[in-house]
Amino acid sequence: MDINYQSVMTSLLNWWQNITELSTNAPMAMTLWLVIVSLLLSLLVILKLLRKLTTSQSLLTLSATPTLVLDVKKGSVLYSNTAMSVIFDLDNSHTSSIIAQCCFERLSRQVAQTSVTNDVFHIKQLQKTLRFSAVQIDYQRRRAWLCHIDHVGTNSSAISPWDMDEQIINNLFASNSAFIHIKTLDGLILNCSPSWSAQFDQSVEQVNGHFEHDFYSVSKIEQIKCYEQSVLLGEIQEYEEWSTAGDNNTLLQTIKYPLYNEKNQVVAILTVSNDLTEVMDLNERLLSENGEHLRIEAELSRNNSLLNSVINATPDPVAFMNGNGKYVGANAGYCEVVGIEHSQLIGMDRQALVSNDKKSWLLAQEHQLLVDGKSVRYEKLLHLADKEPRWYEICKQRYVNNTNGESGILIIYRDLTERKHIERELELVIEKYDELSSTDALTKLANRRTFDNKLQHYWSTHQREVKPMSLLFCDVDCFKLYNDNYGHPMGDMVLTKIAQVMNEQVQRGADLVARYGGEEFAVILPNTDEEGAIRLANQILAAVQNLAIAHAYSKAAKHVTLSIGIATMCPEEQSSEAQLLENSDKALYLAKNNGRNQYRVYRDEVHESSVIELNFDLLKS
Numbered sequence: 001m002d003i004n005y006q007s008v009m010t011s012l013l014n015w016w017q018n019i020t021e022l023s024t025n026a027p028m029a030m031t032l033w034l035v036i037v038s039l040l041l042s043l044l045v046i047l048k049l050l051r052k053l054t055t056s057q058s059l060l061t062l063s064a065t066p067t068l069v070l071d072v073k074k075g076s077v078l079y080s081n082t083a084m085s086v087i088f089d090l091d092n093s094h095t096s097s098i099i100a101q102c103c104f105e106r107l108s109r110q111v112a113q114t115s116v117t118n119d120v121f122h123i124k125q126l127q128k129t130l131r132f133s134a135v136q137i138d139y140q141r142r143r144a145w146l147c148h149i150d151h152v153g154t155n156s157s158a159i160s161p162w163d164m165d166e167q168i169i170n171n172l173f174a175s176n177s178a179f180i181h182i183k184t185l186d187g188l189i190l191n192c193s194p195s196w197s198a199q200f201d202q203s204v205e206q207v208n209g210h211f212e213h214d215f216y217s218v219s220k221i222e223q224i225k226c227y228e229q230s231v232l233l234g235e236i237q238e239y240e241e242w243s244t245a246g247d248n249n250t251l252l253q254t255i256k257y258p259l260y261n262e263k264n265q266v267v268a269i270l271t272v273s274n275d276l277t278e279v280m281d282l283n284e285r286l287l288s289e290n291g292e293h294l295r296i297e298a299e300l301s302r303n304n305s306l307l308n309s310v311i312n313a314t315p316d317p318v319a320f321m322n323g324n325g326k327y328v329g330a331n332a333g334y335c336e337v338v339g340i341e342h343s344q345l346i347g348m349d350r351q352a353l354v355s356n357d358k359k360s361w362l363l364a365q366e367h368q369l370l371v372d373g374k375s376v377r378y379e380k381l382l383h384l385a386d387k388e389p390r391w392y393e394i395c396k397q398r399y400v401n402n403t404n405g406e407s408g409i410l411i412i413y414r415d416l417t418e419r420k421h422i423e424r425e426l427e428l429v430i431e432k433y434d435e436l437s438s439t440d441a442l443t444k445l446a447n448r449r450t451f452d453n454k455l456q457h458y459w460s461t462h463q464r465e466v467k468p469m470s471l472l473f474c475d476v477d478c479f480k481l482y483n484d485n486y487g488h489p490m491g492d493m494v495l496t497k498i499a500q501v502m503n504e505q506v507q508r509g510a511d512l513v514a515r516y517g518g519e520e521f522a523v524i525l526p527n528t529d530e531e532g533a534i535r536l537a538n539q540i541l542a543a544v545q546n547l548a549i550a551h552a553y554s555k556a557a558k559h560v561t562l563s564i565g566i567a568t569m570c571p572e573e574q575s576s577e578a579q580l581l582e583n584s585d586k587a588l589y590l591a592k593n594n595g596r597n598q599y600r601v602y603r604d605e606v607h608e609s610s611v612i613e614l615n616f617d618l619l620k621s
Helices: 005-022 027-062 083-088 092-110 156-174 194-198 218-228 277-300 305-313 332-338 356-372 417-436 448-465 479-486 488-505 530-547 577-593 604-620
Strands: 067-071 077-080 115-123 128-139 142-152 179-184 189-192 237-245 248-260 266-275 318-322 327-330 376-382 390-400 407-415 469-476 512-517 520-525 562-569 599-601
Touching (some): 067 092, 077 092, 156 417, 390 417, 448 469, 469 479, 520 530, 530 562
Antiparallel strands (some): 067 077, 128 142, 376 390, 469 520
16 A cells, blocks of 8 residues: 655644644754654655565565575575475475575676576586576675576486496597587487587587587588487487588588487487598599599509509508409508508409408499499408407499599598497497496495386286296394494495395396395395295395304394395285385384394284284383
8 A cells, every 4th residue: 555655744744833833932842743753754764665675575585487696706595585496396495505506606707797698507416407597686785696597398317327427428538539429319418528519619518518409500400300310219320411610611420329228218319420521532532643543554554653652652551453353553551451462462353352252242242333333331340460350441432544444443441440449438338327227336236226127027027927926125134233333344345245145046037136225135036936935035044144244243143144024926906016015024024023033924914913012012112
C-alpha cells in the first residue's frame, strides 16, 4: 500500500500551526514538538528505504533463475536464492559453494571486464555442464558479481570413468602430433590433444568443457553428423577430408571410434586425424617426377643414373613396374623391404616375390589397376630380416610413359608402424577403462556394479528356466578391530588374500565372486541348490582358516575368520533378486550373532524366531 507523503506533511503542518498558536508562550513545549516532528520524518525515510531493500531481496528470492552474488575480491557467497537447490536437486549450500568456486575461478581471469555472458564450463563433482552470465554490482556496500546460472543438459556423466585415466590420456595426447579429441554424443569436448586445440588458437584447458559447435561452422557440424551416424551404431568410421585453417589447406585421414559404457552403450566418440598433406604432395611430386624421368629413361636408357638418383633420394620405399610386371626401377628403401639386392631386382618378375597363395589375387589386382586406372591402397605387416615387424600402407598407381604410350605401375610403401603403436595405446586405454568400470581395484574381483548386473541377469534367466540359484553373503569377522590394531595397509592385505582364496574355491565359470563393499564379499551361484551352496561355504571357511592370519583382537578366534549367510531361491514372478540378497543378509546376521566363524542358512520359520529372540536379548543387555 503506497503512502501519500504530501497529504501527510500538509496535515502535520496544519496541526503544528494550531499547536504553536496555542503555545506561543511555552518554549519548552515548542522544542518538544520539534523533536517529535523530526522523529516522525526520520521514521518515514527509514520505512521507505526498508521497503526498497525488501523489494530487491524479494525479486532475487522469488526468481526462477538460479542466482548467486559473489564477492569480487574473495569469491565468498553473499547471496544464493532457492532456485539453486530446486534446479540442481541438491543441498543449497553445498551446491552453491561448488558452483561459486568454479564461477569465481573463471571470473578472476576476467577482472578487467564488468560483465560476462554465456560462459560454459563442466563441473565434475556435480556431473553437470553449466552456462552462466555475470555483471558487477554494488551489494550491501561491497563490489560483487551477480551471476545467473543455467544448466545445459548433456550425457557427459556416462563417460565419467575416463576421469580415472585422465593423466594417462593427457600424457598420450601431449606426446602425439595427431589431431585427437573425445566428445560426448551431444558434442561436449571431454579431452583433446594440444594439436587439436591449437587449430582454433586455444589451449587444451580453454577447449575442454565447451561444445564442438563452438569451434565449427553449421555446415561442418552437419557433415560431421553424417559421418558419425555409423559410429553411433558401433562401427569405426574412416574417411579423408580437406580442412581449412587460415590460408592453409590440410588433407586429413580421420578415424572415429565409438566408446562404450558398462552396459555396452555408445556414450562418446574418439576422433583421430592424421595429416596426409605431405604424403599427398610427395606422391604428386613422385608421379610428376617419375613420369618425366620415365620419359627420359625411354629416350636415353633403362639404366639412366639420373632416374636412379631421384628414386634413391625419395624417403619412402618406391619401385616401378612395366605393364608386363617387370621391375624397371627401385630405391634402396624398397630393396630393403623386399629383401632383394638392387642389381637382382631390376628386370625381375613381380610374381617371384609373392607366395603362391597370393599370386592370383595380386595378378587380378594389378591387371584391374592397369585397366581402369584406380589407385589401390592396403595395409600389410612385413617381417624384415633382423628387425622388428613393421606395418606399411602399400599404394599402387598407374602411370603412362609419354614417350612410347606404355602403362606401368608405381608402388609406394608408407611406414605406418608409429601410427599403429598409437592406435594400440589408445585401444589399451579403452580396455583399461572397461576393466576399471567392472573390477574392484584392491582385490581384482568383480565390483559392486558388476555384482548387481550379474545378479539381475541370473535372476531373469532362472525365472524363465525355473531353476534354483543361491547366494553367499560373507563378512570378515571383527575386521574393524583388525584395522584399528594392525593398520589399514595390513587390513588391505587381508582382504586381498581372502579374495584370492575365495576365488580359488569357485570352479565353475558361471559363478561370480565379488567384493560387495568394505569387508563384505558375495558369491553368486547360478543353478545351485542349498546343498551345493553349503558345500562351497564349508570350503571357503576352511580355506580362510588355512591362511592362519593372526588376529589377537578377534572375538571369534585367534586368527582371521569369516561369517557366511546362505540363501537359496527359485525365482518367481512375485519375487525379486532383492529378496534373495535380503535373505542372505539375514542369514549372515544369524551367523555373526551365534558366535561368528560359521555359516547359517536362511529359512523363514527358523529365521523369524531367531531374530525375535536375538533382538530380545540385545534389549535386555
